[in-house]
Amino acid sequence: MSKKVHVQTNINGESVDFLCEPRNSLLEVLRDELDLTGAKEGCNNGNCGACNVIMDGRLVNSCCVLGVEADGCELTTIEGVGSAANLHPLQQKFLEHAALQCGICTPGFIVSAKALLDRNPNPSEDEVRYWLAGNLCRCTGYDKIVRAVLDARNGA
Amino acid sequence: MHAFDYATPESVADAVVMLSDHGENACVLAGGTDLIVQLRENRRRTDLVVDVKKIAELNALSYNVATGLTIGAAVPCYRIYGDAEIAAAYPGLMDAAKLVGGTGIQGRASLGGNLCNASPAGDTIPPMIVLGGEAEIAGPAGTRNVAVEDFCTAPGRTVLADGEFLVSLRFPAPAPNSGAFYRRFIPRNEMDIAVVGVGASVVLSGDGSSFVSARIAIGAVAPTPLFVSEAGAALAGQPVSDESIQRAADIARDAARPISDMRGTAEYRKHLTSVLTRRVLQGAVQRAKE
Numbered sequence: 001m002s003k004k005v006h007v008q009t010n011i012n013g014e015s016v017d018f019l020c021e022p023r024n025s026l027l028e029v030l031r032d033e034l035d036l037t038g039a040k041e042g043c044n045n046g047n048c049g050a051c052n053v054i055m056d057g058r059l060v061n062s063c064c065v066l067g068v069e070a071d072g073c074e075l076t077t078i079e080g081v082g083s084a085a086n087l088h089p090l091q092q093k094f095l096e097h098a099a100l101q102c103g104i105c106t107p108g109f110i111v112s113a114k115a116l117l118d119r120n121p122n123p124s125e126d127e128v129r130y131w132l133a134g135n136l137c138r139c140t141g142y143d144k145i146v147r148a149v150l151d152a153r154n155g156a
Numbered sequence: 157m158h159a160f161d162y163a164t165p166e167s168v169a170d171a172v173v174m175l176s177d178h179g180e181n182a183c184v185l186a187g188g189t190d191l192i193v194q195l196r197e198n199r200r201r202t203d204l205v206v207d208v209k210k211i212a213e214l215n216a217l218s219y220n221v222a223t224g225l226t227i228g229a230a231v232p233c234y235r236i237y238g239d240a241e242i243a244a245a246y247p248g249l250m251d252a253a254k255l256v257g258g259t260g261i262q263g264r265a266s267l268g269g270n271l272c273n274a275s276p277a278g279d280t281i282p283p284m285i286v287l288g289g290e291a292e293i294a295g296p297a298g299t300r301n302v303a304v305e306d307f308c309t310a311p312g313r314t315v316l317a318d319g320e321f322l323v324s325l326r327f328p329a330p331a332p333n334s335g336a337f338y339r340r341f342i343p344r345n346e347m348d349i350a351v352v353g354v355g356a357s358v359v360l361s362g363d364g365s366s367f368v369s370a371r372i373a374i375g376a377v378a379p380t381p382l383f384v385s386e387a388g389a390a391l392a393g394q395p396v397s398d399e400s401i402q403r404a405a406d407i408a409r410d411a412a413r414p415i416s417d418m419r420g421t422a423e424y425r426k427h428l429t430s431v432l433t434r435r436v437l438q439g440a441v442q443r444a445k446e
């Protein structure tokens with residue numbers, strides 16, 4: 001076992017320090033150390049996007065980031081996007097459009113869509129579909145997800 | 157994942173020392189989208205991961221109409237296509253930078269990493285070859301430059317010796333009346349590995365009627381991405397016509413040495429090489445005229 005490293009981050013607006021081994025992925029740190037279990041482990045190899053978080057303003061797959069790499073970074077996870085009492089417009093639209101079934105992929109989709117709308121508040125359907133190409137959903141067939149994101153434009 | 161140590165050198169010299177001290181038991185981390193998965197799946201083992209993202213040269217991204225483009229080896233795809241000036245000057249490179257994985261991968265993955273991973277199907281490698289890219293390598297004996305077409309030596313193998321690592325990629329400024337294009341064939345719309353990928357760059361005469369020069373590179377049809385110099389050479393001095401383009405496409409097809417696998421048979425890949433080369437040349441010609 002390698003020595004644990006002290007990592008300082010800002011997660012969802014709060015300073016968060018943690019210890020991790022270099023081999024721990026950011027996803028493992030979020031889920032197992034920090035109890036932020038919204039990001040999901042799907043494929044664990046960068047294909048499915050269920051673990052998407054925003055790191056210093058850009059979308060990343062947290063399974064393909066080492067926890068130690070997050071030192072000095074600002075992170076936004078699904079827990080920072082909204083709360084049950086105060087849903088983000090994307091979360092509200094996902095509910096209205098029934099854009100989920102089993103829900104495993106949903107945090108990744110919402111975080112990914114938020115990263116898109118943060119940068120481009122009025123994307124076309126093509127832009128939404130290409131942006132979300134790295135998020136896999138095995139239930140919905142994507143149409144409802146795309147409609148929910150389109151409906152959240154500007155209102156977000 | 158097995159245990160390893162992690163280091164973040166802040167200079168090229170410090171990174172060379174760390175990599176030299178550990179030899180083959182160290183590896184370089186940039187975006188990690190290949191490396192972290194390979195370590196997790198026990199396809200690679202290492203004692204030390206050297207994260208090169210704190211080294212200024214590895215994050216450099218600069219373009220000058222006179223001197224060309226420098227891309228630090230760790231600059232992620234999103235920064236490259238996010239720069240409007242660079243995107244306008246090098247559309248052939250953007251074709252590839254925009255289709256490496258999905259958005260989350262592009263937030264981390266770099267052209268340097270794509271090259272060092274040395275996949276025969278690495279999407280950014282054919283366009284880097286046709287744009288005349290040069291790799292700057294640092295090592296114990298100093299720095300050296302290697303043309304991108306000579307960088308990969310076998311699947312997953314490169315010219316990098318122990319203690320060496322890729323610092324940056326350099327591209328000449330686009331010539332007047334030039335255009336480049338990259339396209340791959342995949343059975344889906346997005347998020348797949350190329351069955352065949354083709355890059356082309358052309359320089360046309362002032363009136364756009366003939367080729368001054370051309371470079372063509374093909375991917376996923378040989379153990380490494382392949383620079384087909386004879387296909388480009390066959391276009392030099394020729395009129396821009398369906399016939400000249402088809403002749404170059406045939407030469408590229410004949411240079412392909414594909415294998416048959418789950419993505420396609422060798423025969424299918426050779427056919428696709430011809431079709432894609434023709435279309436990519438047409439696309440490059442179109443851009444040269446714009």
